[in-house]
Every structure is written in structure tokens, then in C-alpha cells.
Amino acid sequence: MELRTFAGGLHPPDSKQYSAHKAIENCPLPEELIIPAAQHIGAPAEICVAVGDQVKKGTVIANPKGFVSVPVHASTSGEVIAVEPRLHPSGRLLPAVVIKADGKDEWDESLSGSDPDQLDADSLKKMLCAAGIVGLGGATFPTHVKLSPPADKPIDTLILNGVECEPFLTADHRLMLEESERIIDGVKILLKILGISKAVIGIEANKPDAIAKLTQDCAPHGIAVQALEVKYPQGAEKQLIDAITGRQVPSGGLPMDCGVVVQNVGTAAAISDAIRLGHPLVERIATVTGPGIKEPKNLKIAIGTPLSHLVEYCGGLNGEPGKIIMGGPMMGQTQLSLEAPAIRGTSGLLIFGKEQISTKPAGPCLRCGRCITVCPIHLQPTTIATYARLELVDEAENYNALDCIECGCCTYICPASLPLVQSIRHIKGGIMAKRRKS
Numbered sequence: 001m002e003l004r005t006f007a008g009g010l011h012p013p014d015s016k017q018y019s020a021h022k023a024i025e026n027c028p029l030p031e032e033l034i035i036p037a038a039q040h041i042g043a044p045a046e047i048c049v050a051v052g053d054q055v056k057k058g059t060v061i062a063n064p065k066g067f068v069s070v071p072v073h074a075s076t077s078g079e080v081i082a083v084e085p086r087l088h089p090s091g092r093l094l095p096a097v098v099i100k101a102d103g104k105d106e107w108d109e110s111l112s113g114s115d116p117d118q119l120d121a122d123s124l125k126k127m128l129c130a131a132g133i134v135g136l137g138g139a140t141f142p143t144h145v146k147l148s149p150p151a152d153k154p155i156d157t158l159i160l161n162g163v164e165c166e167p168f169l170t171a172d173h174r175l176m177l178e179e180s181e182r183i184i185d186g187v188k189i190l191l192k193i194l195g196i197s198k199a200v201i202g203i204e205a206n207k208p209d210a211i212a213k214l215t216q217d218c219a220p221h222g223i224a225v226q227a228l229e230v231k232y233p234q235g236a237e238k239q240l241i242d243a244i245t246g247r248q249v250p251s252g253g254l255p256m257d258c259g260v261v262v263q264n265v266g267t268a269a270a271i272s273d274a275i276r277l278g279h280p281l282v283e284r285i286a287t288v289t290g291p292g293i294k295e296p297k298n299l300k301i302a303i304g305t306p307l308s309h310l311v312e313y314c315g316g317l318n319g320e321p322g323k324i325i326m327g328g329p330m331m332g333q334t335q336l337s338l339e340a341p342a343i344r345g346t347s348g349l350l351i352f353g354k355e356q357i358s359t360k361p362a363g364p365c366l367r368c369g370r371c372i373t374v375c376p377i378h379l380q381p382t383t384i385a386t387y388a389r390l391e392l393v394d395e396a397e398n399y400n401a402l403d404c405i406e407c408g409c410c411t412y413i414c415p416a417s418l419p420l421v422q423s424i425r426h427i428k429g430g431i432m433a434k435r436r437k438s
């Protein structure tokens with residue numbers, strides 16, 4: 001099969017051998033779950049329960065605020081024992097609901113599923129919003145918003161993202177192998193909502209078993225599977241669209257600007273559950289892995305499970321951790337402790353030992369140009385980072401800093417160990433602040 005890809009990018013070791021062969025296990029519930037109100041891009045939800053309230057699995061505990069927002073639900077049955085700021089994976093103290101599990105894990109009786117064939121597109125989107133469905137690839141953008149392009153942006157192609165190009169992570173790989181029927185059902189619901197018939201699932205060639213399984217299972221449904229070259233960041237939306245359709249998302253634009261909607265395979269599976277079973281997004285698959293973990297695993301976890309509980313279930317730590325990351329090593333968020341909970345965007349928990357962490361100090365730029373060669377957006381990372389260090393906001397903006405997808409390729413390849421993506425992220429904040437003021 002022809003392998004497609006995009007220009008730029010790089011090949012870090014994929015390090016998936018720790019967990020790729022491990023079947024998904026159900027992680028037991030912790031005694032207490034910490035469920036933040038802020039778990040998606042857009043306005044955080046507003047907490048609507050109080051200490052002492054009894055909740056069931058799927059009960060709404062925070063209501064959406066505005067169109068670009070979704071509700072948050074209890075991930076198990078039990079009692080609300082605190083409503084207070086708690087450590088969030090972002091590193092900040094943010095409002096959260098703490099639930100003491102009653103051990104029954106009973107679903108809210110008011111929840112019920114529907115036959116998607118009996119519902120129109122608007123009703124399906126309302127159900128997805130009510131179920132709190134967001135992009136599970138890590139971006140956590142509310143799905144009902146992504147499925148509502150304006151009339152002047154016609155969509156003709158749905159792309160399912162099964163790439164999982166971040167090293168170490170294997171949750172989507174296992175989901176494709178073990179639960180393809182949920183993914184396919186979700187794809188069919190998405191096609192109905194979009195009113196189109198073309199869907200392509202993109203999978204990197206380092207998952208030949210998933211490519212074979214989905215090719216076979218999708219064939220009767222007219223859904224195509226496209227094998228892709230193993231290259232980071234093949235799973236970024238713009239790079240995936242380029243590889244599969246040859247279309248370019250314009251600078252500052254969105255996939256809808258070239259007629260495409262992209263959804264993660266895990267999101268498709270969650271969409272099937274939300275419509276057919278009426279189950280909100282209260283659990284997800286995540287990979288707990290890395291040389292710092294005794295028994296790496298792929299786990300089905302309840303949203304709100306403390307990271308320390310995941311580590312404990314995976315046999316504990318291999319010595320003192322050198323670095324804890326939520327997500328993958330390239331785009332994940334560094335964690336200061338294991339106190340924070342897993343949230344909807346938690347695709348993995350990656351732990352390195354001290355000996356795996358580079359302590360090489362940053363040196364002066366060698367003008368080697370490698371960062372420019374690997375940038376998948378064709379930016380000049382070294383120039384933008386220099387402007388960032390000098391706080392030259394206008395100059396960085398003129399070099400299209402806002403187009404940076406923060407993939408980390410430039411930082412990874414830099415022989416001078418310069419923190420390029422960190423500098424660019426900083427100046428992007430400055431550009432956005434300037435735009436808000438003017």
C-alpha cells in the first residue's frame with residue numbers, strides 16, 4: 001500500500017514497545033475522584049452541585065457556559081464531599097468537584113440512548129453536547145461545534161485520526177484493535193450529521209495490525225483506510241489533511257476551510273456511546289507508560305482519577321521520577337506532582353527516570369537551520385524564538401508565530417538545546433493579548 005505523508009517533521013524513536021501489546025484493562029475506581037470544571041477548549045463549565053449531594057454516574061455536575069462549552073458529569077456514583085479549587089493538570093488551582101465513590105458505580109436512571117437513524121443532524125449534535133463530547137486526541141475542542149461549520153464552508157470529507165504519532169502512546173492503537181465496531185458506528189453517525197458519504201481513517205504504518213483490522217471491518221461500510229508514513233507530527237490536523245487529501249489549510253484557517261472535518265478515533269467511539277447508550281463522556285482510554293513505570297498498561301479510566309492511583313495500579317514507580325508528563329513527550333504537559341487528576345484530554349501518563357532526562361544546558365544558536373527543515377508549518381523557529389526572547393511581538397506576528405502548532409520538532413532537533421517551542425508559545429500569548437487589547 002502507498003504510504004502518504006507531509007513535508008517536514010522528523011522521526012523520534014516511537015518507544016511504543018512498552019505498551020503496544022497490552023490489551024486495555026479497566027482501572028479500578030479510586031476512593032475519591034477529582035473532577036475539574038475546566039476540561040475543554042472554550043468557556044469552563046459552571047459547577048451546579050454542592051457538598052452533600054448524592055450523584056450517579058453520568059449526573060451533570062457542571063453546566064456549559066455558552067456555545068463553545070460542554071457540561072461535565074460525575075464519573076461514578078457517590079457523594080460530593082468538596083467543591084473547591086484543586087490542582088489541575090495545567091499546574092493551576094481550578095474549581096473542581098470531589099466525589100467519594102460509593103462503590104456501586106450506578107448510572108443515572110434519567111440517561112437513555114436513541115437510534116441514530118431516527119434522529120436528524122441537529123438532534124444528534126444536541127445529544128453530543130449534552131454528553132460532553134470533546135476531541136479525545138488531546139485538543140478537547142467541543143465536538144458539536146466542530147460539526148457546525150457555517151453554510152459557506154461546505155464539507156465533503158471526514159477524516160478519522162488513528163495516527164497516534166506521539167512516541168510512547170498506544171491507547172488509540174489498542175482501541176482500533178479491540179473496539180473497531182464502536183469507532184465504525186461513530187463514523188456513521190458523524191457522516192449522518194455532516195450529510196456526506198466520504199470517510200477516511202488515517203493510521204501510521206507502525207500499526208499494521210490496526211490497518212489490517214480496520215480495512216477488513218470498514219470495507220462493508222464504504223469507509224476507507226489510508227496507511228501513512230511513520231513521521232511526527234503526522235497526527236496534527238493540518239499535516240493529516242495534507243497527507244490524505246493533498247489540500248492545504250490556509251494560514252490562520254481551519255480544516256473546514258478546505259472542506260474537511262477531522263475527528264479522533266476515540267472521539268468516534270465516545271460518539272457511539274453517547275447516542276446509542278446515552279452515556280456521557282465519563283471515561284476514556286489512556287496509556288500509562290515510560291521507563292519510570294513498573295508495569296506500563298493501556299487503561300480504561302474514570303475521568304477524575306488521580307494520577308497517583310494510575311501509577312499505583314501500574315505497579316508503582318521505578319525509582320524517583322525525573323519527569324512526569326500528561327500526554328506524549330513532544331506535546332504533553334509536564335506535571336509537578338501526581339496529585340492532579342486524569343481529565344478528558346488525558347491520552348497518557350508518561351514517566352521518565354532521572355537518568356533519562358537531558359541536563360545539557362542551552363547554548364548559542366549554531367545557525368544550522370535544522371529547526372527550519374523540520375518545521376511542518378514551514379516557519380522560521382529560530383527567528384521567531386529570537387523575537388520572543390526580545391519581546392518583539394509585532395515582529396514575531398509578522399513571521400506567522402500564531403501558525404505554530406507547538407509540535408516541538410524544532411526543540412527536539414536543536415543541537416544547541418534551545419527551548420524554541422517554549423519561547424514561541426510565550427510570544428503567541430503576547431500576540432493574542434495584543435489582539436484582545438486592540
Ligand code: SF4
Pocket residue numbers: 371374375376377378379380381403404405406407408409410411420421424
Ligand atoms: S515552530 Fe512550531 S510548528 Fe514549527 S517545529 Fe517549532 S513547534 Fe513545530
Ligand code: SF4
Pocket residue numbers: 364365366367368369370371372381382410413414415416417418420
Ligand atoms: S536548530 Fe537550533 S542551533 Fe540550529 S538554527 Fe535552529 S535554533 Fe539555531
